[in-house]
Amino acid sequence: EDQVTQSPEALRLQEGESSSLNCSYTVSGLRGLFWYRQDPGKGPEFLFTLYSAGEEKEKERLKATLTKKESFLHITAPKPEDSATYLCAVQSGGGADGLTFGKGTHLIIQP
Amino acid sequence: EADIYQTPRYLVIGTGKKITLECSQTMGHDKMYWYQQDPGMELHLIHYSYGVNSTEKGDLSSESTVSRIRTEHFPLTLESARPSHTSQYLCASSEFGRGEQETQYFGPGTRLLVL
Helix, strand or coil, X not given: CXXXXXXXXXXXXXXXXXXXXXXXXXXXXXXXXXXXEECCCCCCEEEEEECCCCCEEEECCEEEEECCCEEEEEECCCCHHHCEEEEEEEEECCCCCCCEECCCEEEEEEC | CCCEEEXXXXXXXXXXXXXXXXXXXXXXXXXXXXXXXXXXXXXXXXXEEEECCEEEECCCCCCCEECCXXXXXXXXXXXXXXXXXXXXXXXXXXXCCCXXXXXXXXXXCEEEEEC
């Protein structure tokens, strides 16, 4: 059974204070690891897909990395508008094409 | 930018009522999905479809049913709503293929409250 664990559950940072969010996973044959951003009352917004260990992707202040057991979402010099819940999900090689999600990290950036 | 729409956005309804949650996408995606999300919890897959006339149950058992008569439309129905059905329902779609094509794009969700 695929599992995704995200830590910390919640994180409060000052504006400009860089940090990292962790996503640990177990999956039978990784087809892809996905990062989404979710604002309150809205659907998840796609950020990144990673496929193999060592891969990295960047978008503005966000950078996602992948190892064989975990992924990190690095946030550099965050701004208040980066406040959201960040979700990690995996897609495995067997079974349905649905994603297995973690509970997310609730990030608050204080001005 | 994903073009996937859900209606209604919010629904408050009494126990025993039949409801249909609508989901439409204009991207021509063959694959569509329904996820359920309780507050502060993970999204769980409840239904998916690979194309017209294809529907399958997901990992989380659900009393809802789905249909796929048109590529762009994937409605979810509850024949008799109960308070335990109170949740947020999220629709998503993706292309067939591998790699970036498999990215799932989500709609805004429907918040359902059953009294």
